[in-house]
Amino acid sequence: MKKKIWISIGVVILILGLVGFNVFRTLAKEELTVETVKVDEREITGNVMVPGTLSFSQENYVYLDPEKGEVKEVLVKEGDQIEVGTPLxxxxxxxxQLEKEQNALSIESAYLRINQIDDQLDALDEKEDDLSKQVSKDEAEKTVEAERDQLKIDLKVADIEARQVQLQKETIENKVKELVIKSDLAGTVLSVDEEAIAGISQTPILHVGKKGNYVxxxxxxxxxxxxxxEKQPVILKSDVLPNKxxxxxxTKVGLLPQQTENVTVNEDAAVQYPIEVSIDSKDVEIKPGFKLIMEIETEKRTALALPLEAVKQDGEDYYVFVVENGKAMRKKVETGTTNNEFMEIKSxxxxxxxxxxxxxDNLKQDMEVSVK
Incomplete structure (x- = not known):
């Protein structure tokens, strides 16, 4: 009984082997039908994909400045239309305020001192006139000369002190003017942050922007x-409006990199440069703050190229299959710029x-192929 089972298993194995061999031989002789193209001159555009954020082209942020003191009053509210110079x-x-009052007293004191010296000079002139009646005029002049010279020096000093306190007054007045923050642009008050005013958060007190002008x-x-x-064309897309x-x-490429906060000396931080892109269309449905993908065209030229589907990659190498004498032959190529459809072939x-x-995927070197 066992002998018959082993014979049956052997027969089955033999049949399966013959079938597999025939299938393999048939496949080996089968030709693949392929489609071919030739490398040709095509317009190649180089693109860089960059994520960005829609912002106002003109906007201004006002931050809390503790050195100026405490916020006494916010002079505008959210939604107000303002002009350049509007108090905010x-x-x-x-x-x-104490410095201002002290300065006023100093000015008053300085001019009192000047008036006092002027009175003393007038009194000295009268004294000289009285002496000249008793002695000669020259003798009288010599008698009061030293006192007059001293009073003249005192007057010059008083004049200098008066000018100094007057300059202090101008400085204080300028500081007082700076206590009122004015708008640098005409636009709309977009937000007023009460927590920032109270010093609870580090966000801006006010945000002013010019609606309709976006970058x-x-x-x-x-x-x-x-x-x-600058001036390179850009295509902008949004995930929110995928069909738009x-x-x-x-319009702007930063000459210097952005300053990164909280980076230690030894930290190897990536260097980033700021750029701005204007939107040519005025009919823009998206709002400031929306995230966009920008496809920036960095170059456009004519070059030998192939469809992307014709080029394969093996590690860092690129290769294609060409048809020679009815067989597929693998050839290494040097590539260049790539866009959505084509890849440049340099050599x-x-x-x-x-x-x-x-x-x-099953195409191999020397495999027989037929062209459509």
Missing amino acids: VRYENEQL VKASISEYDSLKIK EWKGTV GLTKEEEVIVRPP
Whole structure:
């Protein structure tokens, strides 16, 4: 009985082996049908994808300044339309008020001293006139000369002190004027933060912006800062409105990197450069604060290129399959700029070679193929 079972198993194995061999031989002889293209001159555009935030092109933040004193009054409210120079916030500074009163007393004292010396000089002139009646005029003049010289010196000193306290007055008056913060731009009061006014938070007291004029602000790496220039065209998209896109233009690329807070000396922080992009369209449904993806066109030129589907990657190397004498041949290529459709081919191919598009995963070197 066992002998018959082993014979049956052997027969089954033999049949399966023959079937597998025949299938393998059939597949080995089967030709793959492929589609080919030739490397050709195409317009290549280089793009950089950058995330950004929609912001007002003109805006102003007013922060709490403890050195000015305490906020006495906020002179505007959220939603107010304001002009350049509109008073926004008034501070109260008791110390500055005391300085102002002290200065007023100093000025009064200085001019009292000047008037006193003038009176003394007048009295000295009368004294000289009286002496000249008793002695000669020259003798009388010599008698009061030393006292007159001293009074003249005292008068000059008093004049200097008066000018000094007058300058102090101007300085104090300027500080008093600075207690009223005025707007640097015409626009709308977007927010008034009571917690910031009370010193509870570090956010701005006031935010003023000019509605309707928007820019997209972003940060780019050192590498991208060498490619992105002013006046380059931009396509902007938002996840909130996936079917919408807007055209824009790079208007500003920072010359210096952004300052990063809380970075220690030994910390290896990534350097970022600020950029701004204007939106060409005035009909923009999105609002300030929205996150956008910017596709910045950094270059446009003509170059030899292939569809992306024709180029495969193996580690850091790129290669394609070409058809030679009915067989697939793998060829290494040097690539360049890539966009959404094409990849630049710098070397490795000639214009006459037939390159397989979308090569199947099982395509191997020397495999027979037929072209559609």
